[in-house]
Amino acid sequence: MSKGSMAGRRAVVTGAAQGIGRAIAERLLGAGVRVCLWDADATLAADVATELGDNAFAEAVDVADPDAVATATRSSLLAMGGIDILVNNAGISGPNAPTWEYPIEEWRRVIDIDLNGVFYCCHSVVPMMREAGYGRIVNIASVAGKEGNPNAPAYSAAKAGVIGLTKSLGKELADTEIRVNCVTPAVARTRIFDQMTEEHIDYMLSKIPMGRFVAVEEIAALVAWLASDECSFSTGAVFDITGGRSTY
């Protein structure tokens, strides 16, 4: 493999049936990477994998279920022969409400998918990366995890947790060839909007100095670099993509 080339690498992208995950999968496929699309929406994931061609595979998996994640890891290994890149993207926003009114079941669901799911996927895939002596892990956090968005307490807490997990795992693996980083996008127009109130979307847009949503392709471009060999001296780090909202 020539320096900087990703051709021949094998990736798992969770939540890849649509939105940001699909854009990441398309970008990696365009770079010659084979990609397993893990998604809870089995039908959509299978349709998208067919649409994306021979190097795309679909796995029906709920990332909040550690047994399902272990099974999907084995299937992806069989389909591709290894996993060099893991992009933990699957996530939900949950409803918008202040903390004292937030439904306890919704809190648990958001933490289960957005935070525990990232842990289960890392827990399952990292051992084979350690054995292979190579890996790139990119976690999709959110600016909500850095700054806290009002009326999104579970989401903000889960994404802050993803940032903390990224820092911890990055340091644990710093003496290997495995790099672990996360990105903190501002708001992108995807199906996740269906879960939010209009006021909440307006609030998030109003905080962005560039005054626009981020395009999913812009996030995919940053993730593709973090998933490449060229990302060699950054680990446990948080990469901002908020149109100027965060300056750290």
Ligand SMILES: NC(=O)c1ccc[n+]([C@@H]2O[C@H](COP(=O)([O-])OP(=O)(O)OC[C@H]3O[C@@H](n4cnc5c(N)ncnc54)[C@H](O)[C@@H]3O)[C@@H](O)[C@H]2O)c1
């Ligand atoms: N869109 C935004 O404004 C925005 C901003 C910052 C961060 N993010 C994060 O980016 C990621 C992708 O968001 P999106 O906007 O593309 O959302 P989306 O709703 O368009 O797509 C999410 C995908 O994840 C899948 N998914 C949901 N729960 C799952 C589970 N338990 N197991 C497996 N798959 C599951 C869904 O089926 C869907 O295909 C999420 O982690 C989200 O928090 C999004």
